[in-house]
Amino acid sequence: LLERNLQSVANHLILSLAVADLLVACLVMPLGAVxxxxxxxxxxxxxxxxxxxxxxxxxxxxxxxxxxxALDRYWAVTDIDYAHQRTARRIGYMIIIIWTLSVLVSIAPLLGWKDPEWETRVYQDLQCIVSQDVGYQIFATASSFYVPLLVILFLYWRIFLAARKRIRRRQQSSL
Structure with a gap:
């Protein structure tokens, strides 16, 4: 935060990621350990x-x-003008979208999307696990893992193809 050379727009995503991971360390892991x-x-x-x-x-x-x-890197590699379009506002919107989608996925059980056995599990079995409702499980795992995984794989595959194409062009032009 204090280093001028680290205060680039691209590092705003890294900072927000660090906040998410720090919250896991402070909110989730201590209770999980207990x-x-x-x-x-x-x-x-x-x-x-x-x-x-x-x-x-x-x-x-x-x-x-x-x-x-991954999306930021993809745009940086494939769009020549992206360096001029990578503004604090654009990255800020990305961060707002990330946290909003995360809230939508996480708040559903608080709004009642729980399996019928949830109360029995907490009060009688003394277990605390996320809602086992099949619909919620599909929604949450798809939103939080499978769709992001596929998007990341696709984007890094496209980055690989773009890099390979650039390398081949350079090799041909140097001949």
Whole structure:
């Protein structure tokens, strides 16, 4: 934050990613460690909701930041004018979209998208896990993992093809 040479627009995505990962370390991991050691959840339903939602929020945000970084790199490699279009406002919009999508994925169980056994699991079985509702699981895993994975693979494949094309052009022009 204090180093001038690190205050580039491109590093705003990295900073926001660091915030997401720091939140995992501060909000998610300590309660996860307590739960793992004790093997039961004795902190109540509200804290269980907060913990699982924070986990989904921060992990989804972290993964979506990787998508945004891949997209930023793709544009940087394939669009000659992108360096002029990479503004703080544009990157800021990307960060807002990332966090908004992450909130949408994580807030659904708080709004009632839970499996019927959730209360029994928390109060009787003393387990705290994210909603096991099949619809929510499909939505959350697709939104937080599978779709981002496919987008990242596609973007880095396109970056690879563009780089290979550039290298071949340079080799041919040097002959």
């Amino acid at each position: 739960y793992e050691v004790s093997k039961e959840w004795r902190l109540g339903a509200d804290l269980c909701d907060m913990w699982t939602s924070s986990d989904v929020l921060c992990c989804t945000a972290s993964i979506l930041h990787l998508v945004a970084i």
